[in-house]
Amino acid sequence: MPTGTAEQRLVGLADLVVEAARKKRDPEIEIPVRALSNVAFNPKKRIIEMKDATQARSLFNLGMARKFMQTMLVADALAVLQREKLTTSLREIYYRTKHTLRDSTENTFDAQDESDPIIEDIEVALAALREELQVAAEGRGSIVGNVVLVDDGDAIDCTRAGKSGHTVPSIVEEPGIRIRKCAADFVLLVEKATQFNRLSEDKFWKRHNCVLVTGNGQPPRGVRRLCRRIHDEWKKPVYVLVDNDPWGYYIYSVVKQGSINLAFESQRMAIPDAKFIGLSSYDPEKHKLPRNVGIRLTDKDVSRAKEILAYPWFQKKEWQREIRNMLASGLKFELDALANKDFRYLTTDYLPRKLKERDWLD
């Protein structure tokens, strides 16, 4: 496993090639296999992990020469980011590394779908998160509540960040972002902007001494990483508030144990202790929601729910019961449906009762 700073690891990759040339061997690098076959749920750590299979990528192999060249070009661009202390996007890496080979019409890259997987290869090969390589993911979120961040040298007291809150950056790593203090009792990660707005407007974080975070949909990497860091560095429990549908279960599951596609990142992103605070498929009845604000499950929902039922990390009997109950009802419910009771029902009834009754799933 490569060690050292991200820059040292990138330079190490180039050194392999130089060394091989000196020794008149074929330049070759080892890339861990990013496929379902090389992924497993680790029940002890409770995260989805990558296993050890790797594949050689060699310059003197017709089938691999292009990818080898691309890997070196991307690694070079990533090294520039390190040296100049810059962050950029996947798309700019593509543009930066694209050129036409001399005396030919051949481009180094024809489209971004060639450079993105190379960046992922380098991430896993160097055991460096994309954020450490200073490549920002899309998507941002917002945060309010009892936590003080330091963002690029500026202290951000999120109890004084208005209703809309501080923007959660794409890259939540030291030294750019520090979590100076968190005196909250817990973190509430809210799937959708509507509920974040509701809770922020009602200053829910003040009455219940917490931190509210949203990613405006499926939480982007920055939001997950920020929650994980508050959880790790300040020992705060994380509760996840999502719709009651297979997508909500999935979002929770990615926050908790990582995703199959990006298994490599689980060790830095996943929060195995995260709790699911709803909506549960039992909530519509508990809270007497009319049946007509439920949405009929589609065939796709049903087959997705059945897939989720089979995941090793959803085998606890409470989870089997939860998912089967949704399937039996034939309905899914959005958090927004709570507005049918009252616009402030989430703040005044739903969440306080959940917290009081410790009514969540693990």
Place this chain on the structure above:
Amino acid sequence: MPTGTAEQRLVGLADLVVEAARKKRDPEIEIPVRALSNVAFNPKKRIIEMKDATQARSLFNLGMARKFMQTMLVADALAVLQREKLTTSLREIYYRTKHTLRDSTENTFDAQDESDPIIEDIEVALAALREELQVAAEGRGSIVGNVVLVDDGDAIDCTRAGKSGHTVPSIVEEPGIRIRKCAADFVLLVEKATQFNRLSEDKFWKRHNCVLVTGNGQPPRGVRRLCRRIHDEWKKPVYVLVDNDPWGYYIYSVVKQGSINLAFESQRMAIPDAKFIGLSSYDPEKHKLPRNVGIRLTDKDVSRAKEILAYPWFQKKEWQREIRNMLASGLKFELDALANKDFRYLTTDYLPRKLKERDWLD
């Protein structure tokens, strides 16, 4: 044109019905027509405006009774928001107003696509922006730079908002949001997050004394309204930085004179003095971008560009030249392509040169 607070205007709508009932007349309300036929570009004000056509909506008319009922239900929910000083989303209005009519299987609303247009009807009928009705639009943005906002009582100094910045709220209206001070020379509205990140990381706003705002794509209403308010209240010019493609022209045009679909809002959202600071179709040559970082125009791009060429507000000869030059080149260019020169090219070369040479379109 109705006057008074939003609450008074909503109550006025109910009064019309009560009054009609007392006088034994058919209850009826007037809804301005929201269609292309009732929209025009006002060359003096330089915005897209709604004209005066209206349509009666009557309770005792089989074709209109359902919509009449829906209008009253939505107006009632909107009045609750006013009285309780709450904001919510389009989707929650739908859930709030949905119920099954007594002794029937008929729902007041079957889906959100029935309630959304009713909200728009009420907006135009009462001459109240959606934001005044306290219904938040989707999508948020971020802001950094030389401006001090007050968000829900908290002063936010955007020179101390880190690299990621303060979240731009969905609703940028008094008293929730005030612009306490803006000592910047201009506002730069940046289409995409990548360029916002670049400029914020480089503290471009410090060197060039400006405010940076992004909506992470097409600017949502909150971002447009915030730029408009800084422009109006602090007399700051607004520059719009977008990709060089028909979509970029369109984004600029919506910021500048409003959109055809939401013509009613132009008077509160549009910034007729906004300038287009690029990418221009002449920039790739000026800045020696290689042709292979351009993207071939699709048939859809070409027909969209031709539509834009014909818009009354793109008739200035500089604009005709700009668009025709893109068509002639057959290529579009993203801002991200500037990374091909250097990751920091936008900050160090492109924008300083544009500003120095006053190289923008109006």
